[in-house]
Amino acid sequence: MAKVCYSCGKGPSFGNARSHSLRATRRRWNPNLQKVRIREGGATKRVWVCASCLKGFKVQKAVRPVPAAEA
Incomplete structure (x- = not known):
């Protein structure tokens, strides 16, 4: 899979480095x-997302369920 x-x-992007x-x-x-866990169609998957999409809320990050407190 390409990054x-x-x-x-x-x-x-490609170009020239100039000395x-x-x-x-x-x-x-x-x-x-950044590799993030996203929620899509009721399922959770890990994908590569650029920082500008994360900052612009263009993807919905998945939230891990908090385990119940043992009592």
């Missing part, structure tokens, strides 16, 4: 992807 955002499809002498070498800019 792309599950919500918006954002993936790596002081302006020599160009190829490089890659990766998105800020």
Whole structure:
């Protein structure tokens, strides 16, 4: 599976790194992807989501059930 955002499809960008002498070498800019548990269709799954989608509430994070207190 490629490392792309599950919500918006954002993936790596490519370009040139420029040194002081302006020599160009190829490089890659990766998105800020976080592995999160989301709730979708009543099921919980772990997917890669970019930080901008998390901050914009574009995905619904799953909440773990709290175990009952032993008494």
